[in-house]
Amino acid sequence: MTGEKNVVWKRLATKVVRAGEPEPRIAGAVVTPIFQSAMFEYGGESDYHDLQYIRLNNTPNHTTLHAKLAALENAEAALVTASGMAAISTTLLTFLSPGDHLLVQDCLYGGTHDLVTGDLPRLGIEFDFVAGDDSGAWEEKLRPTTKAFYFESMSNPLLQVPDLEAGIAFARAHGLLTMIDNTFPSPCNFRPAEHGIDLSLHSCTKYLNGHSDIVAGAVIGRRELVEEVRRKLNHLGGSLDPHACFLLDRGIKTLVVRMRQHNESAQRLAEFLSEHPGVKQVNYPGLASHPQHALTARLFDGFSGMLSFEPQGGIDATRRYFEKKRLPVSAPSLGGVETLATIPATTSHAGMSPQDRQRLGITDSLIRISVGIESSEDLIEDFDRALSP
Ligand SMILES: *Cc1c(COP(=O)(O)O)cnc(C)c1O
Numbered sequence: 001m002t003g004e005k006n007v008v009w010k011r012l013a014t015k016v017v018r019a020g021e022p023e024p025r026i027a028g029a030v031v032t033p034i035f036q037s038a039m040f041e042y043g044g045e046s047d048y049h050d051l052q053y054i055r056l057n058n059t060p061n062h063t064t065l066h067a068k069l070a071a072l073e074n075a076e077a078a079l080v081t082a083s084g085m086a087a088i089s090t091t092l093l094t095f096l097s098p099g100d101h102l103l104v105q106d107c108l109y110g111g112t113h114d115l116v117t118g119d120l121p122r123l124g125i126e127f128d129f130v131a132g133d134d135s136g137a138w139e140e141k142l143r144p145t146t147k148a149f150y151f152e153s154m155s156n157p158l159l160q161v162p163d164l165e166a167g168i169a170f171a172r173a174h175g176l177l178t179m180i181d182n183t184f185p186s187p188c189n190f191r192p193a194e195h196g197i198d199l200s201l202h203s204c205t206k207y208l209n210g211h212s213d214i215v216a217g218a219v220i221g222r223r224e225l226v227e228e229v230r231r232k233l234n235h236l237g238g239s240l241d242p243h244a245c246f247l248l249d250r251g252i253k254t255l256v257v258r259m260r261q262h263n264e265s266a267q268r269l270a271e272f273l274s275e276h277p278g279v280k281q282v283n284y285p286g287l288a289s290h291p292q293h294a295l296t297a298r299l300f301d302g303f304s305g306m307l308s309f310e311p312q313g314g315i316d317a318t319r320r321y322f323e324k325k326r327l328p329v330s331a332p333s334l335g336g337v338e339t340l341a342t343i344p345a346t347t348s349h350a351g352m353s354p355q356d357r358q359r360l361g362i363t364d365s366l367i368r369i370s371v372g373i374e375s376s377e378d379l380i381e382d383f384d385r386a387l388s389p
Pocket of ligand 1: 083084085086109111152156181183184202203204205206215216217
């Protein structure tokens with residue numbers, strides 16, 4: 001789980017390709033082979049957690065990825081997991097015990113929302129939602145039992161960025177552990193460890209793998225904390241299979257070139273949509289009109305490939321768009337090479353009450369786009385045609 005040998009690779013575009021890869025190469029193989037072996041011969045290990053075994057997250061495919069992911073975020077250590085939810089649930093269960101209290105940003109990823117509101121209370125873990133951009137209201141939710149502050153670096157589907165600097169200062173002042181779901185920006189656009197955030201969590205299913213063909217997760221951050229999560233994961237069993245490790249490593253190698261294209265195309269599309277007569281509202285942090293544009297520009301290296309918009313004409317216009325569009329695939333999830341379109345009110349946020357959706361600003365006609373890496377000209381032409389009368 002170390003990143004030391006990566007210090008020679010300074011720049012992200014080099015790290016995605018080279019960091020963590022075994023040296024010397026295994027039998028000269030340029031690509032790290034798949035170690036499809038559940039267990040490994042004893043090498044003198046005395047601790048259960050050090051025995052080489054797939055569930056113990058320490059085969060060569062795991063350690064390669066751990067070093068690479070730590071290097072990408074300039075963090076001390078990393079751990080891969082069987083899914084993004086395995087990373088999130090295992091991390092919360094590692095650091096929260098019955099009687100503890102969690103401060104958590106509202107407008108969470110649906111799975112995390114259900115975990116926090118449905119599962120944590122059954123374990124005696126209490127929580128309070130707070131608005132990420134309302135730091136003045138955080139203190140009144142603080143309790144003597146508050147252990148951690150949980151954020152998402154870019155919210156779904158409105159692409160809001162919390163007041164991260166205030167959040168980090170607040171957590172430090174009150175001795176809280178900071179955890180952030182960094183899936184939407186990916187390590188290309190934001191690296192939480194550089195800002196002193198303790199743990200960064202990812203659904204590697206999205207940008208990190210980038211090809212919509214595996215489910216995986218990661219925990220990246222301070223070494224002693226990641227080691228605690230690894231021991232919990234070893235017990236809970238949400239380990240990533242070596243073949244999926246191999247695919248994730250392969251996907252990460254093109255992260256920088258993909259993200260460059262995602263960032264660029266989403267910016268172009270957002271600008272186009274914001275001037276289109278068939279569009280009422282566009283949510284994209286790269287637009288000067290976005291409430292956290294300046295904050296995002298200061299802390300992030302890119303605005304991501306995610307945007308959402310509302311056509312003029314409400315739910316009927318949204319339906320018409322879905323009937324007429326050709327390029328974007330109607331499918332959940334995000335972060336792959338192909339452009340995807342969803343209606344959050346009927347998919348990712350269908351589990352939320354209409355009142356809660358209304359309060360957060362997720363209207364029934366809102367369309368979320370994961371901008372892929374197709375030609376942005378083709379994309380823009382398709383949106384223009386589908387949104388025009
Ligand atoms: C998809 C997603 C998750 C869950 O990841 P899985 O890999 O599907 O388990 C968590 N957080 C965010 C922001 C996501 O987009």
